[in-house]
Amino acid sequence: MKILGLIIVVLVGAVLEYATIDFPPLGDPASPASTHVSPRYIEKSIEETAVPNVVTSVLADYRGFDTMFETTVIFSAGVACFLLLRVPPSRRPQRASERQYRHRLTGLTFRIKGGAEVSLPLHEFERVDSIWTPYDFIIEKVCRYLIPFIQLFGLYVIAHGHHSPGGGFQGGVILGASIILLSVSHNLRIALKRMGERTSALFSPVGVFIYAGTGALCLILGYNFLDYQALAALLPGGPIMARSHGIFIVEVGVGMAVMGTMVWIFKNLASLGRYDEGL
Amino acid sequence: MSAHYPALLVIIPLLASFFISAAGWLRPPWCFPLALTAMGGSLLVSIGLLADVIRGIPDLYWFGGWAPPWGIYYRVDHLNALVLVVISGVGFVNLWAARPTVDRELPEKAGAFYTLYVLFVTGLLGMVVTGDAFNLYVLLEIAAITGYALIALGKGRAPLASLNYIFMGTIGACFYLLGVGYLYIVTGSLNMQDIARLLAPLHGSRVVTVAFVIMMVGVWLKMGFFPLHAWLPNAYTYAPSPVSSLVAPLMTKVMVYVMIRMVMTVFTVDYAFGVLVLNEAVVWLAVIAIVAGSLMALAEKDFKRMLTFIVVAEVGYMVGGFWLGNRSGFTGSVLHIVNDALMTLCLFLAAGSIIHARGESRIQSLQGLFSTMPWTMGALVVGAMSIIGVPPTCGFFSKWYLLLGAVEGGHYGFLAALLFSSLVNVVLFFRIFEIGYFEPMEASHGGASHGHAHGHEAPAMSEAPLGMLVPLWMTALGLIAVGFYTGEIVGRVIRHAIPATMF
Amino acid sequence: MMIWQLDLLILMLVVICGIGALMIRDLLGAAILFGAYSFMMCLLWAIMGAVDVAFTEASVGAGVSTVFFIAAVYHTTRRTKD
């Protein structure tokens, strides 16, 4: 099997290398790629969409249809992980076979087997994952104070996508990563209290619906799909500013969708669909 | 309103999939009706598009209001209008048959299942109608990811088969993306017609040849063309029956369409058949595909797995037909995309209802099916006749054009392969009819049908539920109807799709 | 593409992390090395001027996909035969 793999790899590599002989030299300003279509994006981006970051204007406006399907790809990955891993509550064994509690003050841990119902004064005890990770004061406290600022940075990245590198995807992933950090530093149950499964499962369709809905709104207002000029009728500023606002609304939708999906995939992967003990 | 048809075609199912996913959490009973309206809506829009195309109204749609080389645009012509109707039709009919199995096996996750189902059909519809090479890659990925997840739902070896499908599918999609990148580095544009215009002076260069080879390998890998078909049999056999009767008829046919679109629109026919002298070799590859597919189908003990090898052989028909390079070969190939989608749907729906009633699909376990499940077997007979190529059904006409093309092209190897595979199909299906009709149900064979002690009395009818029989018989009658309307389809639609330069 | 020695270093690190992630026998190590590989790719793209792509690769590649790998390895095994 290894020799077959090697032969295929060498063959494909030779074919690819054979083609690079005719490539334009790297970084040459007169190469067809940088003289045919992209000069218009660079020169007209400010004129037509009032967005300095050309990548964001091409991403959300000139080729906005691509990005809508890209957000749908992320959304379908989230639904796929839910469909594959989630164990419906009705089918799970009634009582978890083994639970662990730790006494807050003394740090002693109790393992209760056989799922017996035990009445513990819960304010003194806290439930701990079965594969027990040592309680680490530093990690918990640092993450507790760090997460709000990560989320603030994530919102900044979404909002500032027009002027600086960033935008819906990067901001959404950072927001999702903050919830994942909460779940990794503390435990999954605390993260579920902050963002339940239903919220993250509704965030992703609502986010992508904001994107497709804006496009459909432009359709209803008489223009082509995803033609943000139509929003000039609803939003202040001329058609150019309407495009800039349209791009911003779409970026917010993408941010919501990506955040909801990343958290949703993580919860299903980390807890094998049972949503009780995770990474 | 009809000016927005190309956009509506994809947006109705896309928006519906978001509502279905939200309804899965808020109003679970609304999921199936929403999915039905989505599929019905896209079916009506695609029929409207076909009517526009026949009336000669070209449908061009600029997304975001930007002109083509800068923005993305949809172009509906004679070739893809037909395929659109087939995809949304198969998606709509199969949704009816999916309901009993989904309600039985995944009651809580029906919302998620229908979301992925509708997104799969949206991905295919978008792939067929798009005019932008990179947009086709994004939609290819949507159809692929939803396909991987739906296939992995099955029992037994389904997750492993789906994982192998992911590896092969990702390599195929990345090769296609690399091919688009090679064209982009040399021409600078992503729009199909723009690339074709800019490629004209470059036909001799190495980059275009390698781009062509990589794209073809990527597309062949995704369609399961013989040497690259290793993932197809396991993936379609172990998938749950509503999924295999959705993916098997559509995925391979749409990839054949993508191959035809790439060769016709981007590389232009005179480059593919004139400059490159590949078409002889590809037809011989197709001959090997047909022969190997048929032989492997003969060797199978499992009924559903046998059908998957017939799909591999059918892919050989379409690829070989197109690469013959003459008008009847092209007509046969495009007509076969339509007919084969219907035939494969009919066979997989019949297999689905047999598995639904019997629980297993080994050929030995199909005893006495004609007495216990007469309706399903009736539809299976119609489907088998169409695969073999018996006149009233549509399978005969596309095979007829392929044979005509083989004779005109002077390619007798392809002709022999077509006849050989038809004979093998006869053996395959009559073996099943023989087991189904003549061998009585042994009393000991409990299964779903409660056989009586003295076997000679006909066992009670344990037919598949009505929800699966109606779509099955709609497809079977559709096979015969499409057979009668072949003259219409070829005359009014496919004839205009043939490029002028094809001799 | 300013200082070519720096580019050479990053190119070598990219290839080393990539092959290392595949050769290492422990899956958790493979996940960490894959995170390093993503980060090196992010540096390479930042040098090439693709700032948006570098930002995405840093947050998505090094950030989320490493956590997905570790979550998957956490529930399966770290042991590999080859």
Next chain:
Amino acid sequence: MEDILRQIIEKDNYWIYITLMMVGLYAIIAKNNLVKKIVGMNIFQTAVILFYVSIGVKKGATIPIIEHVHDTAHTAIHAVDYINPLPHVLMLTAIVVSVATLGVALAIAITVYRRYQTLEEDEILKQIREP
């Protein structure tokens, strides 16, 4: 020696994406462990992204963000001194697609593990052949 090295790095460093792609392809075909194959698949996808980004590189050009001062007269923006933004847009899509495929592949790998208790391909096939 030095200018040869410089030539390899500066002029045509397309060899880097071919090596990475071949590393990924070899891993998918030859590796035995399923998670290793998933790592190889991801390396394969990042190599294609690297190829696209190296198309957009332009010598002596800044990043594609146009600093413009609102009130001054509209100074002409010529495309030569900005990097080609189109490959960057395409590659944002490809990165998102690779993460989505990674998420689904890992979810399926976990279901395979739950069913066969191993991630090694040969052990799984042995279990399938003799049930």
